Amino acid sequence: MVRKSEQMNLNRKEQYITLEGKTYSAADIARLSASVTTQTPPMLAELYTFLTAWFDDSPTMRVHTSGSTGTPKELIVRKEQMMQSARLTCEVFKLAKGDTALLCMPLRYIAGKMMVVRALVGELNLIVRTPSGHPLADVKEKIRFAAMVPLQVYNTLDTPKELKRLRRIDTLIIGGGPVTTQAWHKICQLPGEVYSTYGMTETLSHVALCRLNSDTSDSLTYHPLPGVKFSISPDHTLVIEAPLICDEALTTNDVATLAPEGGFLILGRRDNTINSGGIKLQPEILEAWLQFVLPMPFVFTSVPHERLGEAVVLLVEGILEIEKIRVLVEANMPKHYRCGKYIIPVRQIPLTGNGKIDRVACRELARSMFRTNVQES
Secondary structure, X not given: OOOOHHHOOOOHHHOXXXXXOEEEOHHHHHHHHHOOOOOOOHHHHHXXXXXXXXXXXXXXXXXXXXXXXXXXXXXXXXXXXXXXXXXXXHHHOOOOOOOEEEXXXXXXXXXXXHHHHHHHHHOOEEEEOOOXXXXXXXXXXXXXXXXXXXXXXXXXXXXXXXXXXXXXXXXXXXXXXXXXXXXXXXXXXXXXXXXXXXXXXXXXXXXXXXXXXXXXXXXXXXXXXXXXXXXXXXOOEEEEEOOOOOOOOEEEEEEEEEOHHHOEEEXXXXXXXXXXXXXXXXXXXXXXXXXXXXXXXXXXXXXXXXXXXXXXXXXXXXXXXXXXXXXXXXXXXXXHHOOOOEEEEEXXXXXXXXXXXXXXXXXXXXXXXXXXXXXXX
């Protein structure tokens, strides 16, 4: 049964947190926070710090963007708006009092913070695990609701013991980046509901969802949460109107196109666009063409080029035979998108702290390696 807002706890003075089945009041959290020592697990210490700030008299909190596309920013957000975001999530996924929710995301980012707020508002039982690439490694409880980044999902899908636990999760949301085609095929075999989410720090987590494993899913179109509307700016970027969460309409840097019934498709980020010889290329689209072809992590980026302005570079992770990679690239991309001239093997694709591709670091890495490691066709 859907929990309506009047059935949720939206009064911070009356809220409590349930951790691993044990309930704590604001006073309990204050005592736990004061008793933190070097022996306290860091994740719990961070959780107590966050909850202490949540229960204080201030109506606002400080949050930080991930920095996946630029310099991380500090934002001041209202706790009331965080609770409204949590309420929407609990309503949409029909979360009920006592349901288990897994916190396995860093608390320094909005995704982790909002899992805690959902537990407070929806009176959920929060199962806490230190963020890692294998979030279900020691989770014995049946999880009703969980949020992960793509890398965590990939690792779990490839680990039989953890996959068995993943199959017991009723609802899983995946944020922080697109899901590869290989993973999507595996996700389609999961019995629970799995969604890709769209959102950002400024929208206090997700404002749109894309069902990944249903008969009607196209794995591309995102649909808005109740009360959220989308439009397209003159620069072809997505505009978000979410009155309960954002005071004003938010114009994003995501190049998008609208779909029927208020949905949208993301084509890529405007600040990722590569202008090569006057042709504008979106690296996210280039990556989509190859995500089912290249078995290793990879990313498209660019370097300055005297004639073209910018040259497209493909970073591939690991020690590889570049000529074989080039053949795969040329054979599996439309002619006008082929970008197999500059291919650089790297030890690791740069990621941010919450698992997103660090586009800025990728560009810097490509430029630092360009002179000595580019292999030309």
